Amino acid sequence: MNDWSWVVLGLGGLSLVGLLWAEWQNRRAARALFKSLCSLGFLLFALSLGLDSLFARLIFVGLLLSAVGDVLLLFGSSRAFLAGLGAFLLAHLAYLGAFVQVGAPSLGGLLLVLAMGYGWLRWLWPHLGGWKAPVLAYGVVISLMLWAGLGTAQSEIWLGALLFYLSDLFVARQRFVVQQPLNPLLGLPLYYAAQYLLAWAAR
Template identity: 35%
Template sequence: MIMYRLPLLILAMSLLYIFIIPDEPLRFKLLFKLIPMAMIIFYATRQLPRKKSAAHRLILIGLVFSMIGDGTLHWFIIGLTAFLMGHIFYLAGFLTRWNFSWIRLITILPIAGYGLFMAREQIAALNQNGNESLIIPVLAYITVISLMVWSAIMTGNKWAIMGSILFVISDSILAWNMFISPVNHSGVLIMTTYYGAQFLIAHSLDTIVKDSNRIVW
């Protein structure tokens, strides 16, 4: 029964943080920001089979690094580094479940195109605003998250695919709002897509090994 109630509780705590918890004091805000991720990690552990694979362990570590990123993103470079590490673990985990398909393989082209577009826009904005020191970290992040979403697609697991795409959407809104131009309702859009992404990635742990043994599309 807990497996049916827990997703609803995660949703409730996510909505509480997004719509109700005030921005100040910061420690109070951060605490409630971390609660949904802690619950998502707990949910992920409940998805693990008795016989755990490298993919299970790597993706779970990625969730933990993401939670660290949540708590430190206020200090941008620290938080960015934690999320970068999280994506590297997601990438490594998804690659262990590689399930070749030409259709999935060529998705690298639109992903690369989108990554180049975001990189160009952010580099221009960073140069214009005198934040040249952030160019290399931002480029590294764009590269890794692009590879992460492609590796998720290559698993053929629908939950991992949807979660990784939502993660890109969330980070794109955050980056655009932070570096390029304001986005209306950015906070709500960023966090709803972010929590959704992490939950779907956590949910993928139940099927990612099974799905990799058959062609999905």
């Protein structure tokens, strides 16, 4: 990494601390500011490392779509949440396209992802109401992304994919099951760790 990468990484870490504080204190304006800075951070981090291959550019597309999703989720309305869900779904398709270039999904990985998917779907299903179809579609795509990520040898890819997957469980819990400060306080560090790992993989 170069000096610029370290600066961006440090600012991203400080922004995450600010975001967690804003979530804990329920400061909406500060939450919007720090979340935007966190998402801008992983974009700048990826750019600082270079985008010299199709793999890296697809990763950046995934990061960019994720940043769009982050902004949309700030609004809190059902329409904004659905749009954010769509942005993240497209992000996972971009990641999927990147991962299959550098790995080979395995049967063992598929069985693990199917077991995890069955678990979260059984947990969430009674709480989804009219959201069953979009959440199911999103779940299929993020599961495919995770399966492809687990099939790579690069630890930053499969770990990033797994952390992203786990972070979304806290988003779902916050949206559909119970709203608690614990959800973002646990989910956000997982999410941003995932995005910075995937940005690092694109170097």
